[in-house]
Amino acid sequence: MWQTVSKSRSIIAALAMLPALAACGEPQPGPDRESIDDKAKRIAAETIIIDTHIDVPYRIDQGGWQTVTDRTDGGDFDYFRAVEGGLNAPFMSIYTPAPFGVSTIAKQHAETMIAIVERMAREAPERFRLATSVADVEAAFADGVIALPLGMENGSPIGRDLANLDYFHGRGIRYITLTHSKPNQIADSSYDENKPYDGLSPFGEDMVRRMNTLGIMVDVSHVSDAAFWDVMAITQVPVIASHSSARHFTPGFERNMSDDMIKALADNGGVIMINFGSSFLTEAANTYRSRLAAAYETHLVENGLEASDAVRNAFSARFQEENPYPFAGIDDVLDHIDHVVALTGVETVGIGSDYDGVGDSLPVGLKDVSYYPNLITGLLQRGYSEADIKKILSGNLLRVWRVVEAYAAADTGPAQPDVPAQPEATPQPEAATQPEA
Structure with missing residues (x-):
């Protein structure tokens, strides 16, 4: 009996000490310790x-x-x-x-x-x-x-x-x-x-x-x-x-x-x-545009609509409101x-x-x-x-x-490989766009 009570008291005392022991083991901000x-x-x-x-x-x-x-x-x-x-x-x-x-x-x-x-x-x-x-x-x-x-x-x-x-x-x-x-x-x-x-x-x-x-x-x-x-x-x-x-x-x-x-x-x-x-x-962010595009195509078919900028813009605004972009x-x-x-x-x-x-x-x-x-x-x-x-x-x-x-x-090799220059392509630039990442 005494051994049981003593053991119980020991367990309770040990449990009571756990928060203090945990605090001792974790770095705590203070005058000499960085957060x-x-x-x-x-x-x-x-x-x-x-x-x-x-x-x-x-x-x-x-x-x-x-x-x-x-x-x-x-x-x-x-x-x-x-x-x-x-x-x-x-x-x-x-x-x-x-x-x-x-x-x-x-x-x-x-x-x-x-x-x-x-x-x-x-x-x-x-x-x-x-x-x-x-x-x-x-x-x-x-x-x-x-x-x-x-x-x-x-x-x-x-x-x-x-x-x-x-x-x-x-x-x-x-x-x-x-x-x-x-x-x-x-x-x-x-x-x-x-x-x-x-x-x-x-x-x-x-x-x-x-x-x-x-x-x-x-x-x-x-x-x-x-x-x-x-x-x-x-x-x-x-x-x-x-x-x-x-x-x-x-x-x-x-x-x-x-x-x-x-x-x-x-x-x-x-x-x-x-x-x-x-x-x-x-993956959610990576596939967001393709999911929007697929939903738009479905919207056109289900509602018998002709594609246009106005229709696309209106649908995109509604889609994005209902399905916000999933920022990482x-x-x-x-x-x-x-x-x-x-x-x-x-x-x-x-x-x-x-x-x-x-x-x-x-x-x-x-x-x-x-x-x-x-x-x-x-x-x-x-x-x-x-x-x-x-x-x-x-x-x-x-x-x-x-x-x-x-x-x-x-490097001690040749200054440049012996590769003949080829003619430049005829410049045909399109409008510059935001870089694709």
Whole structure:
């Protein structure tokens, strides 16, 4: 009896102590202990944050000159929001719309986009600085200046002359997304059923080799699956996917990367930079437009209506009111990061938000460049160490960039493959459109 009572009292006492024991085991904010949000802000402040895809130049080109050194009413990026978010090295996307084709107009457009970034740095040198190397990024960070490296989205401005690669390297381009929403002279696109090369073109193969020797990172975002595997067979250095996500969450969406592709990218030493667009993150958002289109066709048939802009606009407004767009959230971005880490390890993932490139489809909690600390908080809550978070924020991309720089510096091959220049296509541009992410 005594033993039973004593044992019961011991159990009750132990249960009473559980909250105190739990409190002892959990980090509690206090004078000498950071809250998780404060820790996230500290990590953001003391770490180089690289985002490999931000479409500020195209936004400015289409909307007229905006002084992003001040706060802007629209868009996803300006200097003050970048500082709030801890963003130190946003790759400025030198985007050329696919309808420009392979033409002198495409090259001229790229020149215009580069000039926009140069003007940003020239007009506010105390805030922005062009960056063409890892050393430039690190020096800008040390000086408290935002580095502006350049990545070319769509290789059509290269034309059919590899000498243009050398030229744009001299202008500061440090990665090239081989194609965009249509096949070009380099590669097939993931967005187009027309795949004339079944991967890379012969010119594209030579271009990848020359990019290796020059020190320009090869970007496999936007390319077809077959083109990706061609790149993997040719490249001598790691490659990047500057703004892609995991196809595991969006089956059938070729623009995202399959598990096998992510594993091959890891074997290559490369990095997939996660795109923040909701349609890249969830199946519900990815299929939203196709579901709207199908519902519209059904509406026409069931009601015996003729298709027209007025009918479509009225139906779309009603559909969207009854079926609001399913915005992704921070947890969806974190799920993609977790998935890549589970497949390959933390060394294979980074950030390629596509800010100013995916319109209003950004996730709740990551609506502009001031929100990176929210992502860091989420990573901490999921158990990532500070060291691993810093790899995701910039360490992985900087590692790839260093390898690419070292290979180019050590290269002793010919200055340029002996590939005859081919005539440029007749320019037949259509109206420029918002970039397809």
